[in-house]
Amino acid sequence: MSRIVYLNGQWLPEDEAKVSIFDRAFLMGDAIYEVTCVLDGMLLDYPGHAARLRRSAAELGLTLPLDDDALLAAHHEIVARNGMESGMIYLQLSRGVAERDFAYPPAGTEPTLVMFTQAKDVLVNPAAETGISVALVPDLRWGRRDIKTVQLLYPSMAKMEAKAQGADDAWLHEDGFVTEASAATAHIVTAAGTLVTRDLSHALLPGVTRSAILDLAARHGVTVEERAFTPDEARAAREAFITSATNFVVPVVRIDGAQIGDGTPGALTRELRAQYIATRRAAALAPA
Structure with a gap:
């Protein structure tokens, strides 16, 4: 139809x-x-x-x-x-x-x-159960990534480069720090349990799901740091995940071939996904 x-x-x-x-x-x-x-x-x-x-x-x-x-x-x-x-x-x-x-x-x-x-069945996502792998790719996009423009050729190229390396997606980096994924926000959880997400600037999109996840984490007593993090920090993280509007929260279990944690979706990542779906579903806007 x-x-x-x-x-x-x-x-x-x-x-x-x-x-x-x-x-x-x-x-x-x-x-x-x-x-x-x-x-x-x-x-x-x-x-x-x-x-x-x-x-x-x-x-x-x-x-x-x-x-x-x-x-x-x-x-x-x-x-x-x-x-x-x-x-x-x-x-x-x-x-x-x-x-x-x-x-x-x-x-x-x-x-x-x-x-x-x-x-699309947004609730059924095999990647949420198994996690995804990402490859680190240089960030060569224009300087105003905070504006959600249709200039998406380079993110597409980065994703294809990641796939050519055997990964599911790309994490972009510049000046020694991770910026974001090809079409999502990048997050890590340190060994101490701190959720680290890049602070907002012209370098990345102000993710709507990002904002919701940081709020949920803080409400549940998780320490949150909004700052840039390095590829080495990401590879050494206890957990990693991405957030976006239609994928919600998806675990990252390998970064440039390095296993994250025990190689399975982390407990905090799983909890944040469940909490996000439950709270957003309850607050969703129905027609007047």
């Missing part, structure tokens, strides 16, 4: 939704995006994703054509129109259609807003 997608205020079958070849997302990568998880037909951590979308738009001078209420309503409607119980909503906002030019088009150019769904 064809999905129903959103394009500039219209609800269309996916094969009828068309975007101009002159759209700046296509020509210049001049666009941002967000991904919101859906579980039980409801939105997980939606306020954080909406806030980050508006922050990204403000940083690039993009105009979001929907106010807060209309944006939330559109998320609920796309879930309903597609009868989706579990999966994700992808939203992309570009500066719109204009002649190809490095300079931004004049003020008043209509932006392009797209939304579509991807059905």
Whole structure:
């Protein structure tokens, strides 16, 4: 069955939704995006994703054509129109259609807003049971990684390099420190039980799931340090894991071939995943 997608205020079958070849997302990568998880037909951590979308738009001078209420309503409607119980909503906002030019088009150019769904059983994830391996890859992305742009070629290249090395994913590093995974936040747990996560800056995305996990850890008495950590610290960690909107918490059991802990998902990682799912499920946004 064809999905129903959103394009500039219209609800269309996916094969009828068309975007101009002159759209700046296509020509210049001049666009941002967000991904919101859906579980039980409801939105997980939606306020954080909406806030980050508006922050990204403000940083690039993009105009979001929907106010807060209309944006939330559109998320609920796309879930309903597609009868989706579990999966994700992808939203992309570009500066719109204009002649190809490095300079931004004049003020008043209509932006392009797209939304579509991807059905997925977000609760069943074999990697959460077995853990994943990661390879360390140099971070060669642009300097404003705090903005959630569609400039994803290098993260894709890094992930493919990791796979070529026999790993599941990449952890990126620069100047002697880990920044983040190819599409997730990187975390370690030290031998003393401290949860260490890189502090926010232009070097990495302010992960919505990251924020939730740090809050849950602190509430359960876990010492949290927001600071940069080295690849050697990561390899020597008791536990390691990644967080993202649709994968929640996934253990990392090998880094560059080095076994992490006993080579199985750690106790704190498993507990944080369970707590995240339970608390976010309980607080998920249902249609009004």
